[in-house]
Amino acid sequence: MIELIIKKHLEKTLKVPVYLEKEDNMPDSYVIxxxxxxxxxxxxxxxxxxxxxxxxxxxxAGKLNEELKAVVFKLQWSKEVGGVRLNSDYNFTDVTTKNYRYQAVFDITY
Incomplete structure (x- = not known):
């Protein structure tokens, strides 16, 4: 499952927790x-x-987004991934909850 390959790769490299879905009591900084x-x-x-x-x-949040993008690009050197392309990235702050976040959208071939 490509999601597990990506999650393991991110967890090895990033200094923040990585999730596939929101959980109770999320930390201050994380990637989902x-x-x-x-x-x-x-x-x-x-x-x-x-x-x-x-x-x-x-x-x-912006700084973490830049770190994340660099790590995701390194997936292209993995044997399970054939290509990685950044589609877009932008400030995606949730104005109702005031949670600061950035979003990066990648197209990944595997």
Whole structure:
């Protein structure tokens, strides 16, 4: 399952916890990601993933987002991944809860 490959890779490299879904009592800084779409052509899988970097300030969330992007790009050197492309990244602060976060969307071939 590509999600587990990505999660293990992020956990080895990032200094913050990595989750596939929200849990009770989340820490101040963490990354959560989900598969937003997927497909297959000629038995080659591809999917889009949204990675959200949370932190106590907008600056820290942006900084974590930059670290995250560098780590995700390194997935392309993994034997399970064929390609990594950054689709977009942006400030994604939740205005209702005042949770600072950035979101980076990657297209990953595996």
């Amino acid at each position: 990601f989900e598969k937003t779409s997927g497909g297959q052509k000629n038995q080659i899988n591809s999917a889009s993933f949204a990675f959200q970097s949370y932190a106590k300030s907008m600056y820290e």
